[in-house]
Each structure stands twice: as C-alpha cells, then as structure tokens.
Amino acid sequence: MSTDNKISRRDALKRMSAAVISGAVASSGLLSLTSCEEKRNKRIILYFTGTGNCLYVARQLGGENGELLSIPQMVKRGKYDFEADEIGIVYPIYGHMPPNMVREFIKKARLKAGYKFAVLTYGARKCDAVEIWDRISQNAGNKFDYINTLIMVDNWLPNFDMNEQIKMDKHIPENLQKITTDINGQRRWHEPVTEEERQQHQGFMQRSGLDPEVVFLMKSDKCFTVTDACIDCGICTYVCPRSNYELTSRGVKMSGDCEFCFACIQNCPQKAIQFRKSEDGSFPDGTEKNPNARYRNEHVSLMDLKLANNQKL
Numbered sequence: 198m199s200t201d202n203k204i205s206r207r208d209a210l211k212r213m214s215a216a217v218i219s220g221a222v223a224s225s226g227l228l229s230l231t232s233c234e235e236k237r238n239k240r241i242i243l244y245f246t247g248t249g250n251c252l253y254v255a256r257q258l259g260g261e262n263g264e265l266l267s268i269p270q271m272v273k274r275g276k277y278d279f280e281a282d283e284i285g286i287v288y289p290i291y292g293h294m295p296p297n298m299v300r301e302f303i304k305k306a307r308l309k310a311g312y313k314f315a316v317l318t319y320g321a322r323k324c325d326a327v328e329i330w331d332r333i334s335q336n337a338g339n340k341f342d343y344i345n346t347l348i349m350v351d352n353w354l355p356n357f358d359m360n361e362q363i364k365m366d367k368h369i370p371e372n373l374q375k376i377t378t379d380i381n382g383q384r385r386w387h388e389p390v391t392e393e394e395r396q397q398h399q400g401f402m403q404r405s406g407l408d409p410e411v412v413f414l415m416k417s418d419k420c421f422t423v424t425d426a427c428i429d430c431g432i433c434t435y436v437c438p439r440s441n442y443e444l445t446s447r448g449v450k451m452s453g454d455c456e457f458c459f460a461c462i463q464n465c466p467q468k469a470i471q472f473r474k475s476e477d478g479s480f481p482d483g484t485e486k487n488p489n490a491r492y493r494n495e496h497v498s499l500m501d502l503k504l505a506n507n508q509k510l
C-alpha cells in the first residue's frame with residue numbers, strides 16, 4: 198500500500214463524521230428545504246389583534262416561512278422600516294376603519310416590497326372598509342396591491358352574544374383559502390365596494406358621533422370598570438396592547454388611551470372587567486348583549502395573545 202493512499206486515524210474520523218452529518222441532513226429533508234426556501238419569496242406580515250382572529254389569519258397567511266410581526270410590538274420598539282418581497286397587514290375593522298394604532302403605524306411606516314396586501318377581518322358589516330384602508334394607506338405613501346376582507350366571529354360585545362357568534366358558520370376556512378391562493382399568486386385586486394356600503398358608513402359616523410381621525414380611541418377608565426370578582430391574576434396587564442392595566446397593592450389600576458380592542462374584557466377569567474355606563478348616553482353607552490359570554494379565537498392561546506400584545510417585553 199502506497200503512503201499516498203494512507204490516511205491518518207484523525208482524518209478518517211473527520212471524513213466519517215462529515216459523511217454522517219450530510220446523510221442526516223439529506224434524510225431530514227433539510228437540504229431540499231434550504232434550496233426551496235432560497236427560491237421562496239420573503240413575506241412579512243404585520244398584524245394587530247384583540248381577540249386572536251387576526252393573529253390566526255396572519256399565521257395562516259404566513260405559512261411556515263413568513264415572518265409575523267405584532268404592530269403593538271413594532272410601535273413599542275419604534276420600528277417602522279420593513280423590507281421584503283411581500284409585505285402584508287392584517288387588522289380588525291373598528292367601525293369599518295382601522296384601529297387607531299394601525300392608522301398611526303401606517304402613517305409612519307416605510308414598507309419596501311414588490312407586493313403589498315391587506316386583509317381586514319370583520320364580523321357582520323364591512324361597509325367601505327377596503328376603500329377607507331386604500332385612502333389611508335395611499336395618503337401615507339404605502340399603496341396596497343391587494344385589499345380583501347374576511348368575515349369571522351364578531352367580538353363587538355355591545356351588540357353580539359359571543360356564544361351565538363361562535364356557533365355561526367361563517368365559512369372561514371374556505372374564504373381564507375381563497376385569500377391565500379390570491380396572495381400566493383400575487384393577485385392585484387381590491388374587493389369592490391358598493392354605493393350603499395359607503396352610505397351605510399356615513400350613516401354610522403353620523404349616528405355614533407365618532408371623530409373619523411381618532412375613531413375608537415377612548416380613555417380606558419371611562420370605558421371599563423373592575424369588579425370585586427377580580428383575583429389579581431394579572432392577565433389584563435399582559436394582553437393590553439397599550440399597557441393600560443397595572444397590578445397594585447390595592448388591586449388593578451387602569452388608565453391611558455384605549456384602542457377598544459376588548460383583549461382585556463374578553464380574556465379576564467373572572468369576567469371582572471365590565472363596561473362602564475356612559476353618563477350622557479353617548480356611543481358606546483356601556484350596555485352589552487351577554488355579559489356572561491366571552492371570546493378568544495379557538496386557534497389562539499392566551500400565551501399567544503400575551504406575546505402579541507404584552508408591552509412589558
């Protein structure tokens with residue numbers, strides 16, 4: 198045997214371990230996954246959620262490789278610059294408009310992407326939500342190629358009983374599948390709006406007296422009250438995207454501007470958070486359909502919601 202063909206014991210071990218590792222990588226499919234991933238578009242999804250519907254939708258649209266970013270967390274970190282092949286936004290409509298935090302976010306955001314899409318979730322009546330988002334986002338210099346709506350459980354406690362809403366079949370999987378197909382094919386399309394829907398929104402604005410620039414932003418202590426049923430569990434302090442709750446030696450304290458997202462009232466295990474009745478009867482007046490029924494999206498855990506909204510991170 199010539200010395201050229203001889204390998205040292207150390208080299209032999211090195212070669213053996215390299216062969217074992219490459220075999221393992223190949224059999225786990227990691228190699229093929231890596232090469233597929235390289236070809237796949239980078240997709241970022243920015244979302245806002247109160248009761249989990251939008252987080253669920255964001256996850257479904259993100260698939261295995263999408264990057265999900267919570268808008269309250271981005272706002273907290275002052276992060277407004279994003280770059281990817283595709284950037285999406287998912288939010289719940291409030292009075293057919295975006296939540297205040299989403300509106301303020303998009304005004305400051307610089308979204309660099311070849312394809313931008315928005316999915317707006319709602320529960321009963323979307324009116325001209327698509328056009329409203331188109332206007333707001335274009336004015337902010339962020340034109341969206343695709344804007345669509347998705348009907349889900351309506352978490353608006355004043356008008357809806359959550360137990361009844363949960364039982365209704367709103368064809369969410371089928372509708373979400375259509376949206377996913379559209380987005381994966383980079384469809385450029387805005388869901389059409391009718392004149393009747395525009396009029397309905399105008400009527401709502403007149404009746405509600407809401408300021409269209411501020412919408413549902415209210416003072417939390419004017420909206421809610423905490424009863425003696427509170428057990429100081431602290432959940433409200435974690436799920437609020439504005440950090441309006443604080444646990445003190447004298448119980449829960451609440452203050453600050455409120456998005457009216459209902460993360461607190463819907464997730465309190467004691468149903469100890471209740472609407473405060475408005476003194477002058479102004480909208481919303483503090484009544485609710487079923488104070489014993491509460492909702493969080495079935496695919497979203499309390500921990501998911503805490504991670505999405507927690508301002509203490």
Ligand SMILES: Cc1cc2nc3c(=O)[nH]c(=O)nc-3n(C[C@H](O)[C@H](O)[C@H](O)COP(=O)(O)O)c2cc1C
Nearest residue numbers: 247248249250251289291292293319320321322352
């Ligand atoms: C303050 C507020 C206002 C709402 N306004 C509307 C509305 O105008 N039309 C509608 O169909 N649903 C409305 N909804 C229902 C939500 O848009 C819907 O349930 C959404 O999917 C909730 O998403 P989330 O679970 O991610 O918070 C409203 C909910 C809240 C809390």
Ligand code: SF4
Nearest residue numbers: 427428430431433465
């Ligand atoms: S979530 Fe409810 S029970 Fe828990 S601290 Fe807040 S108000 Fe009290």
Ligand code: SF4
Nearest residue numbers: 437455456458459461
């Ligand atoms: S106080 Fe409640 S409704 Fe208001 S922003 Fe916080 S979690 Fe949402």
